[in-house]
Amino acid sequence: MGLFDRPDQPWRAPRGESAVCGVALFVVLMAVWLLNSGHYTTLMVGFGVASSLFVVFLSWRMGIVDREGLPVRLLPRAVLYAPWLFKEIFKANVDVARRILTLYEPNISPRLFDTGVTQKSDLGRVIYANSITLTPGTVSIGVRGSYIMVHAIAEEVADDLQEGKMDRRVTWLEGAGS
Numbered sequence: 001m002g003l004f005d006r007p008d009q010p011w012r013a014p015r016g017e018s019a020v021c022g023v024a025l026f027v028v029l030m031a032v033w034l035l036n037s038g039h040y041t042t043l044m045v046g047f048g049v050a051s052s053l054f055v056v057f058l059s060w061r062m063g064i065v066d067r068e069g070l071p072v073r074l075l076p077r078a079v080l081y082a083p084w085l086f087k088e089i090f091k092a093n094v095d096v097a098r099r100i101l102t103l104y105e106p107n108i109s110p111r112l113f114d115t116g117v118t119q120k121s122d123l124g125r126v127i128y129a130n131s132i133t134l135t136p137g138t139v140s141i142g143v144r145g146s147y148i149m150v151h152a153i154a155e156e157v158a159d160d161l162q163e164g165k166m167d168r169r170v171t172w173l174e175g176a177g178s
Contacts, residue, residue: 018065030048033052077173116147125143127173132150138161
């Protein structure tokens with residue numbers, strides 16, 4: 001069996017959704033190439049086009065060019081979600097610093113717990129788990145079905161997370177294309 005032979009995915013032209021996602025992937029790759037390169041000669045742009053097309057071809061052959069692999073549909077709501085997440089990260093940084101730098105008795109009571117998720121797709125659950133981990137004081141340990149196992153630095157942090165505000169925000173973000 002050759003490098004590009006996959007019995008479960010015979011060679012065929014992309015259709016419908018995967019074709020649109022393939023074009024979107026090409027545009028994103030070219031934008032990254034052009035922004036990082038800084039050279040806009042015909043040769044360099046040609047290398048960028050060739051490289052981007054090759055990556056799109058390989059990704060398509062691997063079967064990973066789909067709505068979940070390149071979630072362009074989430075961008076409009078992500079523009080609103082990102083500032084909220086940055087604000088939460090900042091607040092959590094201040095909280096963790098305050099807990100750690102307390103002179104007498106740091107207010108730390110580690111807790112391991114499962115929190116429910118309301119996201120419908122794997123992508124939504126991954127965004128939620130990553131948002132938890134990005135927020136200081138909490139770490140996502142594992143995703144199992146409709147639960148995420150989380151380690152929190154203190155009871156109050158765990159209670160805030162289980163309140164569900166972040167879960168609702170990520171569910172709203174995920175609902176952009178549904």
